[in-house]
Amino acid sequence: MGRVCHGPIAARGASAAVIPASPTLAPMNRIKPLLVAGAIAAAVISFIRLRLTEDQPVDPGGWKPVDPA
Amino acid sequence: MSRLVVAVEGEVTMRAAQSLVVHPGVDQVALLAPAKSVHFPTVTSPVGWDLVIGSERAAGAGRKHGIPVAVTGTLDDQPGIFLGSPVGLALALAVGVDMVETIALAQPGEASGDSTVVFPSPIDARTAIVEHHDGHDIQVARGQGNLAAVMVMGSDRHRVVLDDNSFLTGIALAAAAVVGLDSEPGTAMPVWTRSADYLQTAVSMGLVIGERSAAA
Numbered sequence: 001m002g003r004v005c006h007g008p009i010a011a012r013g014a015s016a017a018v019i020p021a022s023p024t025l026a027p028m029n030r031i032k033p034l035l036v037a038g039a040i041a042a043a044v045i046s047f048i049r050l051r052l053t054e055d056q057p058v059d060p061g062g063w064k065p066v067d068p069a
Numbered sequence: 070m071s072r073l074v075v076a077v078e079g080e081v082t083m084r085a086a087q088s089l090v091v092h093p094g095v096d097q098v099a100l101l102a103p104a105k106s107v108h109f110p111t112v113t114s115p116v117g118w119d120l121v122i123g124s125e126r127a128a129g130a131g132r133k134h135g136i137p138v139a140v141t142g143t144l145d146d147q148p149g150i151f152l153g154s155p156v157g158l159a160l161a162l163a164v165g166v167d168m169v170e171t172i173a174l175a176q177p178g179e180a181s182g183d184s185t186v187v188f189p190s191p192i193d194a195r196t197a198i199v200e201h202h203d204g205h206d207i208q209v210a211r212g213q214g215n216l217a218a219v220m221v222m223g224s225d226r227h228r229v230v231l232d233d234n235s236f237l238t239g240i241a242l243a244a245a246a247v248v249g250l251d252s253e254p255g256t257a258m259p260v261w262t263r264s265a266d267y268l269q270t271a272v273s274m275g276l277v278i279g280e281r282s283a284a285a
Contacts, residue, residue: 059189063229063279068268 071250072097074115076123076130077104081141084239085122085246088274094247101130120149122246137254139246141238143203144257153245155238156202157260158230158271159219162278163205164264166223171208173197175218177234178211186210188218189231189279203259222283229279230271237276244270 075086077100086109090098099110101121114134115121121131122139131138131149138149152160155174163169173186175195182198186208195210217234221227230237245260247270252258260267272278 057185057187057194059187059193061189062281063189064281065277066228066280068265068272068278 070096071120072099072118073246073250074099074101074112074118074121074130075104075109076101076121076127078124078126080235081238081242082123082127084235085243088240088243089122089246092243092247092270092274094250101126120246120249122153122242137249137252139242139249141242146257148255148257150245150249150252150258150260152203152259152261153242153249155217155219155241156207157245157267158237158241159207159221160202160205160259161261161264161267162219162228162230163221163223164261166221166226166228168224169221170224171220171222172205173208173210173218173220173222175210175212175216175220175231177213177215177217180210180212182208182210184208186220188220189229192216192218192231225283227281227283230276231279232276240271240274240276243274244268 071094073089073095075082075098077083077086086098086100089095090109099112099118100106101115102111102113105111115130115136116134118136120139121127121136124141127138128140128144128147132147138147139153140149140151141154142151144151155176159172159174163172171186175188175192180196182196184197185194186197187194195212197208197210199206200209215234216231217237218229218231220229244267248260248263248267268278
């Protein structure tokens, strides 16, 4: 989207000119919240995975083969 | 002469036959028809043989012809040795362990239950349900994979057997058959009434019993 210019350019007798919108500002504004949401989701998943592996008990070992007799 | 007939009902009974045919205390092993194998002769009746081995089919054949049996399940008013299975192996392991706190069994299958039993790696922690066998509470933990384990935890020591499920289960039955060969005629008994002979036979067939102090 452009905008109509009524400033000095118009005053010099030129017909209403259309200036193109900045190509960088609008997409950055859309990506930022996505990046923040993604980072939060990754942190939550990492936390849950860590908790699940922490709670898993492990056999302490120390087994030795024996003769039943 | 000890002559055994195996009523094949799947991989476990076939593996039991393979363990028995190479056992020094066994002279001859045959399969009960209609099972066929290039390694074993087939018989249509167990009459004239010493013991019928297997599960329900073996119990039926033994009852019909008045021949003692060695079976994976339990017996009703029929001579033979019963619970030649991971459950019987677990209860045999428990004999001689002081103040048994846990008898547990890991088997392939669908996981269920809300209590947790920790087996040696690579089975590790599994949820378990309590099953009652012959008056005993056994924690049965099913899960993915082909491994099985029986584990007994007492106040002084812990004992475990861990192996491939078919191998372990086949030997649990085959060892029962060997013990059943010289049992008192006309009686029915579970494998753990002769736990020392039963475990010794299972070890001679390839199972390994692991033990550790309860303080470990």
